[in-house]
Amino acid sequence: MATWIKETDSAIYLMEGGYYLERIFKKPRANGEKELNIRPMHEWFKRDDAPGGMVVAVGVPGPEPQPKPGTGHEGGGSGGMPKPQVTFIPAHPSNYRARREGFKINTIVFHNTVAPVQSAINTFQSSTSQVSAHYIIDRSGEIIQMVQDDYCAFHAGNKDVNDRSIGVEHEATPAQKGFTPAQEKASITLIRFLLDAYGIPKANIITHRSVRATQCPSLIFGTDLEFQQWVTRNF
DSSP states (O other): OOEEEEEOSSEEEEEETTEEEEEEEOEEOTTSOEEOOOHHHHHHTTSTTOOOOEEEOTTOOSOOOEEOTTSOSTTOSTTOOOOOOOEEOOOOGGGEEEOOTTOOOOEEEEOOOSSOHHHHHHHHHOTTOOOOOSEEEOTTOOEEEOSOTTEEESOSSOHHHHHHEEEEEEOOBTTBOSOOHHHHHHHHHHHHHHHHHHTOOGGGEEEGGGTSSOOTTTTTOSSHHHHHHHHHHHO
8 A cells, every 4th residue: 555644733743545554643842843853764765665745734623534554653562552631741852852863762761740730740841950850740659751752751760762662650658658659550551551552562561770770669669679579460
């Protein structure tokens, strides 16, 4: 089947029929313009079924294209598991970037915030913090997405890990340690979705402290054994 390109307000898609095969998100600039990394498009035109046409739907209301089932894109993993409901609050554009060419999502990094959720949101929206995560799960179980999965968030303290991972923060403070039941349920649901969507093995669900010298996520799991037992029970 022939491929084609579709542009919307938020992304450019490589389409096959009514589904997308690849997607490049647009990154907002402070002046209202949007930018995107066009390097992945080079591969689109090397395909045997290279796109021969384009549809521009910028400013046209309507749903975004859905991934072709089985392609391993968000929402289109092997089981087609639906994405849980999220509230999107964008991080500042200086706190994330395009993933480097050759890196694919294969890891989930588990974090805790240390401070209340609003403090974490404020930090990720600061133009000077140089830190972000893809998701924050608050004490009530609400899932807040701050960086689109296709982009590299600055969460692990390691450039290579950032380029191949999704960072999931969990609201916890010294006065409020551990999961709440709603928060744990939301975390399990989100992580199961991410495993399915990107074909990530559960062995690649890791803690922040396994990447760099930090105690994170000690406010949720005091020891690595506790974390591994939780992973084994739920995934």
